[in-house]
Amino acid sequence: MNKRIVIVGGGYVGLYTALRLQKTLRRELRDGSVSITIIDPQSYMTYQPFLPEAAAGNLSPRHLVAPLRRVLPKVEILNGHVTKVHHGERTVTFRPAEGEERELAYDVLVMAAGSISRTLPIPGLTDIGIGFKTVGEAIALRNRVLHLLDVAESTEDPEVRRRALTFVVVGAGFAGVEALAELEDMAKDSTRYYRNIEPADLRWVLVEATDRVLPEVGPEMGKWTLEQLRERGIEVKLETRLESCVGGHVVLSDGTEFDADTLVWTAGVKPSTIVNSTDLPLDERGRVKTTAALTVAGVKGAFAAGDIAGVPDVTNPGQYCAPNAQHAVRQAKVLADNIVRHLRGEQLVDYRHKYVGSVAGLGLHQGVANVYGVKLRGFPAWFMHRTYHLSRVPTLNRKVRVVVDWTLALFFKRETISLGEVEHPRDGFRAAVATTRR
Ligand SMILES: Cc1cc2nc3c(=O)[nH]c(=O)nc-3n(C[C@H](O)[C@H](O)[C@H](O)COP(=O)(O)OP(=O)(O)OC[C@H]3O[C@@H](n4cnc5c(N)ncnc54)[C@H](O)[C@@H]3O)c2cc1C
Numbered sequence: 446m447n448k449r450i451v452i453v454g455g456g457y458v459g460l461y462t463a464l465r466l467q468k469t470l471r472r473e474l475r476d477g478s479v480s481i482t483i484i485d486p487q488s489y490m491t492y493q494p495f496l497p498e499a500a501a502g503n504l505s506p507r508h509l510v511a512p513l514r515r516v517l518p519k520v521e522i523l524n525g526h527v528t529k530v531h532h533g534e535r536t537v538t539f540r541p542a543e544g545e546e547r548e549l550a551y552d553v554l555v556m557a558a559g560s561i562s563r564t565l566p567i568p569g570l571t572d573i574g575i576g577f578k579t580v581g582e583a584i585a586l587r588n589r590v591l592h593l594l595d596v597a598e599s600t601e602d603p604e605v606r607r608r609a610l611t612f613v614v615v616g617a618g619f620a621g622v623e624a625l626a627e628l629e630d631m632a633k634d635s636t637r638y639y640r641n642i643e644p645a646d647l648r649w650v651l652v653e654a655t656d657r658v659l660p661e662v663g664p665e666m667g668k669w670t671l672e673q674l675r676e677r678g679i680e681v682k683l684e685t686r687l688e689s690c691v692g693g694h695v696v697l698s699d700g701t702e703f704d705a706d707t708l709v710w711t712a713g714v715k716p717s718t719i720v721n722s723t724d725l726p727l728d729e730r731g732r733v734k735t736t737a738a739l740t741v742a743g744v745k746g747a748f749a750a751g752d753i754a755g756v757p758d759v760t761n762p763g764q765y766c767a768p769n770a771q772h773a774v775r776q777a778k779v780l781a782d783n784i785v786r787h788l789r790g791e792q793l794v795d796y797r798h799k800y801v802g803s804v805a806g807l808g809l810h811q812g813v814a815n816v817y818g819v820k821l822r823g824f825p826a827w828f829m830h831r832t833y834h835l836s837r838v839p840t841l842n843r844k845v846r847v848v849v850d851w852t853l854a855l856f857f858k859r860e861t862i863s864l865g866e867v868e869h870p871r872d873g874f875r876a877a878v879a880t881t882r883r
Pocket residue numbers: 453454455456457458459484485486487489490491492493494495496497525526527528557558559560577578579619620717718719750751752753768769770771772773803804
């Protein structure tokens with residue numbers, strides 16, 4: 446009888462789980478005794494650590510995504526959302542990009558829907574805030590920053606100019622710090638093409654509720670990063686919260702008020718909202734409650750890993766694995782092998798990995814790293830950041846394309862034009878239609 450494995454989400458966990466299953470269950474996939482389906486609204490997996498480099502224009506956005514259908518030819522890919530999981534009945538409700546919702550039956554479920562930005566009910570945030578988790582957001586942000594330089598150059602109103610040149614990032618984890626550092630570096634670099642904008646005219650503000658930045662690289666390297674950012678003229682406001690940003694008027698908890706056209710929100714993540722539409726158990730932080738063997742606690746035939754799952758960290762009893770790619774990739778391998786063991790009626794094994802530290806890019810030729818206790822800063826850390834991520838980005842095809850992008854960037858200055866127009870492709874045509882005489 447055919448056993449159907451349904452994977453909800455085609456990101457890190459979804460892609461790597463399916464890749465391994467595609468290899469291990471080659472024979473079963475061929476004879477039809479097993480089938481694998483991935484459901485994701487996108488047809489690609491995003492290599493999120495490269496989003497800051499894409500925003501800065503060092504990498505083409507197409508090169509940081511892995512196309513699921515090409516990489517997983519033995520797997521069925523369905524594009525749309527899973528809107529409900531009824532594990533009691535072994536079905537998921539699938540809402541395709543177009544058309545009616547339908548039920549899909551499964552034997553084995555993998556919850557791999559990742560996380561979304563964790564927001565707070567701050568007045569104005571939904572109107573002007575933007576997250577930094579998707580290719581769309583990274584590229585929109587790049588276009589926005591460059592467009593605002595154009596606005597500032599072309600206006601005669603000093604208020605409009607000041608507002609356009611003020612950029613706020615809330616949250617100083619690696620998404621926030623890397624996004625800010627790369628974008629600031631790109632914007633500063635771009636000013637050479639503007640007659641009336643000097644690097645010192647740009648105002649970058651990093652707002653962080655705790656007393657440190659980049660906790661992923663440890664206190665010493667975090668402190669060094671803070672000094673670096675401040676030396677670059679970035680205003681880093683620690684132990685400060687965003688209180689409101691109605692109409693772009695930013696109010697911080699330390700009493701500072703100013704206007705800004707750009708506000709990037711990277712203050713943490715929470716599990717994908719699908720967790721609220723399942724009959725699976727959740728932990729106290731709203732994640733799918735998961736055992737060390739990556740099964741969903743207390744039920745049979747369901748697995749979970751990555752940002753959506755509360756996976757106990759067996760190397761650190763009482764703690765959970767942090768939501769990062771380092772765990773997600775490794776968990777996916779164990780998860781896939783445990784699915785095979787489950788299908789064969791064998792004993793499952795626990796996921797065990799001690800966090801080895803992190804690398805972060807802080808702009809061209811600048812970085813910080815703390816990996817296996819080896820602490821690096823500046824160019825060596827940046828080089829390590831690039832080589833590490835190059836080794837991790839899925840498929841040889843993408844690796845080559847990334848190297849080509851980087852090599853070209855060595856010889857040619859990066860592109861600093863805003864292609865924001867692609868976000869409104871029909872505006873010109875609509876205007877033409879509107880002016881056509883009957
Ligand atoms: C800017 C940035 C930089 C980062 N840098 C690093 C780094 O340097 N090192 C590191 O270790 N980690 C880093 N991370 C974190 C890392 O990318 C995540 O921890 C990792 O992506 C988690 O993998 P995942 O499979 O759980 O989720 P994801 O990779 O996010 O995949 C989830 C997938 O589920 C899909 N999905 C969501 N809801 C549904 C639904 N209802 N139905 C179907 N599909 C759904 C989504 O479309 C997505 O494709 C970074 C993250 C960001 C945002």
